Amino acid sequence: MKIDLLTLFPAMANGVLAESILGRAQRAGLVEIRVHQIRDYAKDKHHTVDDRPFGGGPGMVMKAEPLVDAIEHLRGEGEGRAHVIYVTPEGARLDQAKVVQLGREHRHLLLISGHYEGIDERVREGWIDEEISVGDYVLSNGTLPALTLIDAMVRLIPGVLGNDDSASGDSFGEEGLLEGPQYTRPEEFRGRKVPEILLSGHHAEIGKWQKSQALARTRERRGDLLGDKKQAGFTLPKEKKYERKDH
Numbered sequence: 001m002k003i004d005l006l007t008l009f010p011a012m013a014n015g016v017l018a019e020s021i022l023g024r025a026q027r028a029g030l031v032e033i034r035v036h037q038i039r040d041y042a043k044d045k046h047h048t049v050d051d052r053p054f055g056g057g058p059g060m061v062m063k064a065e066p067l068v069d070a071i072e073h074l075r076g077e078g079e080g081r082a083h084v085i086y087v088t089p090e091g092a093r094l095d096q097a098k099v100v101q102l103g104r105e106h107r108h109l110l111l112i113s114g115h116y117e118g119i120d121e122r123v124r125e126g127w128i129d130e131e132i133s134v135g136d137y138v139l140s141n142g143t144l145p146a147l148t149l150i151d152a153m154v155r156l157i158p159g160v161l162g163n164d165d166s167a168s169g170d171s172f173g174e175e176g177l178l179e180g181p182q183y184t185r186p187e188e189f190r191g192r193k194v195p196e197i198l199l200s201g202h203h204a205e206i207g208k209w210q211k212s213q214a215l216a217r218t219r220e221r222r223g224d225l226l227g228d229k230k231q232a233g234f235t236l237p238k239e240k241k242y243e244r245k246d247h
Contacts, residue, residue, distance in 0.1 A: 001030075001031045001032070001103070001107055001108070001109075001153070001154075001157060002031070002032045002033075002034075002082075002107065002108045002109070003031065003032070003033045003034070003108075003109045003110075003111065003150055003153075003154075004033075004034050004035075004036060004074050004082065004108075004109070004110045004111070005033070005034070005035045005036065005110075005111045005113065005143075005146055005150070006036050006038050006067070006070050006071075006074070006110070006111065006112050006113060007035065007036070007037070007038065007113035007141070007142070007143045007146070008037070008038050008039065008049065008113070008115050008141065008143075009113075009141060009143050010035045010036070010037050012143050012144075013035045013143055013146070013147060014035055016147050016151075017033055017035065017147070017150070021151070021154065021155055021160060021161070022150070022151060022154055024160075025154050025157065025160045028159070028160075030154075030157050030159055030160055031154050031157055031160075033150065033154075036070065036074065038062075038066055038067065038070060039066070040070075041066040041067070041069045041070040041073070042063075042065070042066040043065070043066075043069075048063065049062055049063055049066050049067075050062050050063060050115075050116050051063055053117065057117070058117070059116050059117035060116040060117060061116060061117050061118060061119065061120055062114060062115060062116060062118065062119040062120065063120060064119075064120040064122050064123050067112065067119060067120070067123050067127070068123060068126075068127055071084060071110065071112070071123075071127045072127075074110055075108075075110050076108065080107075080108060081108070082106075082108040082109060082110035083102070083105075083106040083108065083109050083110070083129050083130065084110045084112065084127060084128050084129045084130070085109060085110070085111050085112065085128070085129065085130050085131070085132055085149075086112045086114065086119065086123075086124060086128045086130075086131045086132075086142075087111060087112065087113055087114065087131075087132055087133070087134070087142040087145045087146045087149065088114055088118065088131050088132075088133060088142065089133050089135075089136070089137070089138055090131060090133065091130070091131030091132040091133040092130075092131065092132055092133065093132075093133050093134075093135065093136075094132050094133065094134050094135075094148075094149060094152075096152075096176075098132070099149070099152045099153055099156065100156065102153060103153050103156050103157070109153075111146045111149065111150070112128070112142070112146075113141055113142035113143045113145075113146045114141065114142045115140075115141040115142070132145075132149065133145070134148050134149070175214075176225055176227075177214040177215060177217075177218045177225065177226075178214060178217045178218045178221060178222055178225070179214060179217075180210050180211075180213030180214040180216075180217055181213055181217070183195070183198060187199065195209070197209045
């Protein structure tokens with residue numbers, strides 16, 4: 001996969017992209033991510049990228065010329081043409097299904113990070129393929145939301161997480177549920193014990209327990225995610241003693 005990011009704050013993006021899973025994925029050649037300064041595409045000596053809005057109003061609007069020049073330079077043509085996404089609070093809300101869809105349908109993405117009062121509407125009309133929002137709130141610019149989308153997509157690329165089953169077990173994974181509770185050593189911490197079933201070695205029963213916990217957590221915190229599952233209902237397994245199997 002190839003991802004280009006147009007932003008006025010490349011240092012903000014580069015710092016995040018160099019770390020953790022995103023950095024390792026790039027070093028392993030699993031994804032190519034390039035960050036571009038929008039000002040580099042402004043032709044005047046001051047590298048102007050914004051101007052006052054026609055009709056008046058507060059703030060500034062990002063100019064069409066540098067943005068369109070950048071898009072046309074980076075997106076390519078033909079089958080390899082990039083899918084151009086403008087990250088804006090006015091876009092469709094991002095969810096895991098959209099992340100999966102983008103990864104399946106596009107091998108090259110070009111993300112536009114806005115600033116000020118947004119971008120000239122003519123750019124949206126003629127050069128943007130899709131608009132995406134990461135939530136119903138406003139940030140100083142679109143770089144952090146764009147990085148959120150990049151991170152969500154890159155971790156689904158085969159080989160990025162090491163264990164390809166890791167992503168499917170996350171919240172909003174294949175079954176659309178929140179992830180259930182997780183525990184690690186020690187077995188008891190300040191009087192709080194790990195559930196006995198997780199120490200039993202009965203993998204089938206553990207799987208059922210984990211599924212029931214995921215359903216319970218989703219019902220409690222995000223019942224809107226259950227859909228038909230909410231109508232069907234479910235019961236939690238009764239507490240019982242498990243004989244521990246050490247391997």
